[in-house]
Amino acid sequence: MGRRAMSRRIWILAVLAIVICPAVAASALAKGKGKGKGPSVRIGDNFYKPKSLKIKRGATVTWHWTGKSQHNVTLTQAPKHVKQFISNTQAKGTFSHKFSIKGSYTIVCTVHANMSMHITVR
Numbered sequence: 755m756g757r758r759a760m761s762r763r764i765w766i767l768a769v770l771a772i773v774i775c776p777a778v779a780a781s782a783l784a785k786g787k788g789k790g791k792g793p794s795v796r797i798g799d800n801f802y803k804p805k806s807l808k809i810k811r812g813a814t815v816t817w818h819w820t821g822k823s824q825h826n827v828t829l830t831q832a833p834k835h836v837k838q839f840i841s842n843t844q845a846k847g848t849f850s851h852k853f854s855i856k857g858s859y860t861i862v863c864t865v866h867a868n869m870s871m872h873i874t875v876r
């Protein structure tokens with residue numbers, strides 16, 4: 755195998771590891787295993803619980819839909835250079851996001867005007 759083919763193979767393995775790890779973690783969470791992997795937020799009708807969260811930089815927050823109505827997780831306020839994110843609007847499932855920049859974040863459900871939460875990353 756040539757040097758180039760070798761480094762290509764390593765690169766593919768690295769990408770696979772990045773793609774597979776969160777999928778494995780998510781399925782473990784869904785089965786109730788792997789608790790304490792990261793902070794989690796419950797999405798009910800019509801609220802996030804907890805409504806405010808303090809986390810360490812690099813933590814991954816997972817939202818769990820537990821209500822009957824459709825909701826989403828939309829970032830509306832964040833520190834500079836943070837990329838906007840929005841989950842699907844859905845009634846069940848999970849959504850995860852890793853917070854790698856310190857600061858203050860506001861998250862809302864665009865379906866319900868009063869449904870919001872706050873995350874502080876320190």
Ligand SMILES: [Cu+2]
Nearest residue numbers: 825863865866
């Ligand atoms: Cu909602």
